[in-house]
Amino acid sequence: MTKEHPKWFQSWFDTSYYHLLYKHRNFKEAEFFIKNIVAYLNLEKGDSVLDLACGKGRHSIFLNSLGFHVTGLDLSKNSIEHAKTNESNSLHFKVHDMRDPFKSKFEVVFNLFTSFGYFEKDEDNFKVIQTIKSSLKHNGIGVIDFMNSPVVIDNLVAHNTYEANEVKFELKRNYKNGFITKDIQVKDAGKTFHFKEKVRAYTFEDFEIMLSNVGLHLLDCFGSYKLDPFNIKTSERLILIFMAND
Ligand SMILES: C[S@@+](CC[C@H](N)C(=O)[O-])C[C@H]1O[C@@H](n2cnc3c(N)ncnc32)[C@H](O)[C@@H]1O
Incomplete structure (x- = not known):
């Protein structure tokens, strides 16, 4: 399995x-x-x-x-x-x-x-x-x-970056099929990781x-x-x- x-x-x-x-x-x-x-x-x-x-x-x-x-x-x-x-x-x-x-x-x-x-x-x-x-x-x-949700969707920032404790975040957001999705790229000590948040609006x-x-x-x-x-x-x-x- x-x-x-x-x-x-x-x-x-x-x-x-x-x-x-x-x-x-x-x-x-x-x-x-x-x-x-x-x-x-x-x-x-x-x-x-x-x-x-x-x-x-x-x-x-x-x-x-x-x-x-x-x-x-x-x-x-x-x-x-x-x-x-x-x-x-x-x-x-x-x-x-x-x-x-x-x-x-x-x-x-x-x-x-x-x-x-x-x-x-x-x-x-x-x-x-x-x-x-x-x-x-x-x-x-x-x-x-x-x-x-309606206010969050109206004000969605499509793309931004953020840095804390020498960790770099790149965030991409969209609203599709009733879900607000945030794609999260993390760069830390030379390594890259991908995560996401997906919340029903x-x-x-x-x-x-x-x-x-x-x-x-x-x-x-x-x-x-x-x-x-x-x-x-x-x-x-x-x-x-x-x-x-x-
Ligand atoms: C946005 S955070 C909020 C945490 C906390 N309420 C706060 O205000 O700091 C959402 C939380 O939901 C938890 N979570 C996600 N899916 C869950 C599930 N199926 N059952 C219980 N907790 C869950 C996550 O682990 C996370 O801690």
């Missing part, structure tokens, strides 16, 4: 280059958003929180410091290994595929910083919505922080349908980490707040 080639999201997010390219998406940004969203949601200390696709755990770690019991799940072994150095009685990390249901239920489930739309088939992306639903307690709250309306199909009720929608109201024409982010109450 031939071994299947790893999917882009299995290889790219597991590299140190992903973390280098997105190094401005740091703890400071995570803390700013979490402070705002926790105040808005009026959560109580001790509430249990799932950070689905947590990466190295920047949101999980800060949520835990605020007094919540936090579980972070991610597919990337390297990111989870890194996150685990912060584990405590009330902070746990685990390698887990977000398409598969998780065994516990939580007061809040977060899916943050465009950790959605990675799969070719809509039914696989929908599995992530089902995981969120099945991980929520009755009256539990879900938060998905996605890009505002779901819109507010697509999420409305997916959420209602599993009985999740949309409560609110914000357009930035400052929690400005969502505007489909101008907002950078699409931050959906919803409840499981059926």
Whole structure:
């Protein structure tokens, strides 16, 4: 039997280059958003929180410091290994595929910083919505922080370069067949590597349908980490707040 080639999201997010390219998406940004969203949601200390696709755990770690019991799940072994150095009685990390249901239920489930739309088939992306639903307690709250696809598509930079720590990145972006693709060439110490990101450009309306199909009720929608109201024409982010109450 031939071994299947790893999917882009299995290889790219597991590299140190992903973390280098997105190094401005740091703890400071995570803390700013979490402070705002926790105040808005009026959560109580001790509430249990799932950070689905947590990466190295920047949101999980800060949520835990605020007094919540936090579980972070991610597919990337390297990111989870890194996150685990912060584990405590009330902070746990685990390698887990977000398409598969998780065994516990939580007061809040977060899916943050465009950790959605990675799969070719809509039914696989929908599995992530089902995981969120099945991980929520009755009256539990879900938060998905996605890009505002129409604005991202309108402002797509076709080509640019970036350099950090003597690593050179060449980035090419396009929008085709409903997917935003970023081709990433990395030059490091005389070697060249190729990666990509390919994200389904779901819109507010697509999420409305997916959420209602599993009985999740949309409560609110914000357009930035400052929690400005969502505007489909101008907002950078699409931050959906919803409840499981059926
Ligand atoms: C854009 S990063 C965001 C990470 C984190 N939420 C943050 O804000 O730093 C997307 C994350 O999704 C994870 N991921 C990709 N596919 C996954 C899957 N099938 N199951 C769980 N996590 C996955 C990646 O490993 C990566 O850590």
